[in-house]
Amino acid sequence: MEEIDKNTEQKILDAARSIFTNQGFAAARMDEIATEAGINRALLHYYFRSKQKLFDVVLEENLNHFYQSFIRILASDVDLETKIRNLVIAELDMLVANPNLPLFIIAETSRNPEMMIEKLNHIPIKQFFLQFMQVVNTEIEKGNIKPINPVHILMHIMSLCLFPFVGRPVFKHITGASQEQFEKLIEERKIIISESVIQLFKK
Amino acid sequence: MEEIDKNTEQKILDAARSIFTNQGFAAARMDEIATEAGINRALLHYYFRSKQKLFDVVLEENLNHFYQSFIRILASDVDLETKIRNLVIAELDMLVANPNLPLFIIAETSRNPEMMIEKLNHIPIKQFFLQFMQVVNTEIEKGNIKPINPVHILMHIMSLCLFPFVGRPVFKHITGASQEQFEKLIEERKIIISESVIQLFKK
DNA sequence: ATATTGTTTAACATTTTTGTTAAACTTTAA
DNA sequence: TTAAAGTTTAACAAAAATGTTAAACAATAT
Numbered sequence: 001m002e003e004i005d006k007n008t009e010q011k012i013l014d015a016a017r018s019i020f021t022n023q024g025f026a027a028a029r030m031d032e033i034a035t036e037a038g039i040n041r042a043l044l045h046y047y048f049r050s051k052q053k054l055f056d057v058v059l060e061e062n063l064n065h066f067y068q069s070f071i072r073i074l075a076s077d078v079d080l081e082t083k084i085r086n087l088v089i090a091e092l093d094m095l096v097a098n099p100n101l102p103l104f105i106i107a108e109t110s111r112n113p114e115m116m117i118e119k120l121n122h123i124p125i126k127q128f129f130l131q132f133m134q135v136v137n138t139e140i141e142k143g144n145i146k147p148i149n150p151v152h153i154l155m156h157i158m159s160l161c162l163f164p165f166v167g168r169p170v171f172k173h174i175t176g177a178s179q180e181q182f183e184k185l186i187e188e189r190k191i192i193i194s195e196s197v198i199q200l201f202k203k
Numbered sequence: 204m205e206e207i208d209k210n211t212e213q214k215i216l217d218a219a220r221s222i223f224t225n226q227g228f229a230a231a232r233m234d235e236i237a238t239e240a241g242i243n244r245a246l247l248h249y250y251f252r253s254k255q256k257l258f259d260v261v262l263e264e265n266l267n268h269f270y271q272s273f274i275r276i277l278a279s280d281v282d283l284e285t286k287i288r289n290l291v292i293a294e295l296d297m298l299v300a301n302p303n304l305p306l307f308i309i310a311e312t313s314r315n316p317e318m319m320i321e322k323l324n325h326i327p328i329k330q331f332f333l334q335f336m337q338v339v340n341t342e343i344e345k346g347n348i349k350p351i352n353p354v355h356i357l358m359h360i361m362s363l364c365l366f367p368f369v370g371r372p373v374f375k376h377i378t379g380a381s382q383e384q385f386e387k388l389i390e391e392r393k394i395i396i397s398e399s400v401i402q403l404f405k406k
Numbered sequence: 407a408t409a410t411t412g413t414t415t416a417a418c419a420t421t422t423t424t425g426t427t428a429a430a431c432t433t434t435a436a
Numbered sequence: 437t438t439a440a441a442g443t444t445t446a447a448c449a450a451a452a453a454t455g456t457t458a459a460a461c462a463a464t465a466t
Contacts, residue, residue: 022313022314023229023314024227024229024230024310024314025230026226026227026229026230027227027228027229027230027314100313102370103309103310103313105373106306106369106370106372106373107227107306107310109372109373109376110225110303110306110372111225111226111227111230113372113376116372116376117376120373120376120377125377126377126379129377129378149388149391151378151380151388152388152391152392152395155366155367155374155388155392156363156395156399158366158370158374159362159363159365159366159367159370160359160362160363160366162362162366162370163358163361163362163365163366163369164358164362166309166366166369166370167305167309167361167362167365167369169309169312169313169316169319170308170309170312170323171358171361173312173316173319173320173323174323174328174329174332175332175354176329177354185352185354185355185358188352188355189355189358192355192359192403196359196399196402196403199399199402200395200399
């Protein structure tokens with residue numbers, strides 16, 4: 001049952017990703033990471049000199065994973081409505097596979113803004129934002145859609161896609177939903193979310 | 204400029220709320236809280252014996268503050284559409300005044316589910332959920348609105364209202380918005396959010 | 407076979423943070 | 437004015453977490 005064929009470095013990174021992503025930097029314990037990786041603290045430091053260095057690797061992985069899920073879709077050669085539908089589906093599929101990613105990024109940014117902003121500058125997320133603004137504004141100028149501040153569209157997409165995962169620990173408690181029911185709900189929401197967003201700008 | 208007329212216990216609680224709400228339990232430092240309150244560590248422990256005890260008080264305050272913002276509105280004697288508009292406005296006003304509240308509750312629940320679930324049971328939040336389900340289902344039975352799983356409506360409201368605040372640290376970086384611009388955006392969204400939610404069920 | 411690399415054990419050093427205490431001093435209330 | 441409560445200082449104790457090391461052993465590659 002152990003992941004015997006994986007090399008140790010990978011086992012450490014997997015364990016570190018899991019623990020850091022769930023607990024955040026401050027609450028994570030090196031001992032816990034070592035145990036989860038099936039090794040001891042001495043070996044952990046043999047591979048990664050310090051907690052901060054290990055965290056940096058995990059953080060970089062997570063940031064890349066996060067932004068790559070939606071960066072490509074805008075470039076596709078379809079109308080805005082289809083772009084939105086594709087974006088929502090891709091985003092929700094990524095989130096079902098990585099449900100803790102957004103809370104991790106948001107919480108660490110809140111706890112340590114300077115460091116996170118520095119790291120965020122290493123990925124072209126602002127570029128994505130500008131491209132999105134431009135795509136929408138062009139459609140407005142062409143008269144294809146209703147005039148609206150594109151930021152509202154982006155805020156709608158982000159809110160409706162990300163929040164269910166960010167708020168999942170609380171949501172599941174309030175509603176009493178199982179993991180299965182939660183995922184079924186997300187599947188249903190692919191359509192509902194797209195329609196809500198499209199209604200913001202459809203003539 | 205100091206808050207000289209406030210008694211020390213209140214100054215400690217204010218500082219603790221600020222630091223715990225921004226940093227979370229694990230990253231918060233007693234020293235930082237003492238300094239923020241304008242006192243020293245010895246006096247901090249003179250008032251609150253331990254970090255955990257101080258945190259518990261802050262947590263209880265925060266939970267009450269959070270749920271009281273939306274618990275009353277459902278009981279009002281107006282149609283569902285008006286209830287939603289009022290709920291969204293009240294919620295966003297509360298959040299502008301307490302922007303870090305939702306992230307605090309969500310992050311702490313994620314980091315320490317057992318403890319938080321125990322605390323959440325002290326406030327009638329599940330009761331609110333059940334009441335909401337019932338209100339919507341009654342409207343559906345009466346034929347006043349389109350049939351829809353009420354959970355989707357609640358998820359829409361929570362996502363659209365809470366996410367901008369939860370994701371604010373990241374959002375402000377991506378868009379480069381100032382605090383002023385952010386609040387102006389939220390003001391605009393009062394209408395946009397209500398419309399999006401109402402469109403889910405309006406015939 | 408042997409050298410290298412990976413791994414464990416166990417002890418220990420260091421750092422960080424929390425919690426405690428005694429003594430002196432200040433403010434407030436009786 | 438005096439006693440009590442509030443506050444600071446400074447030192448220290450205790451706990452928790454990170455980081456280091458040496459010695460022994462295992463696995464693997466040359």
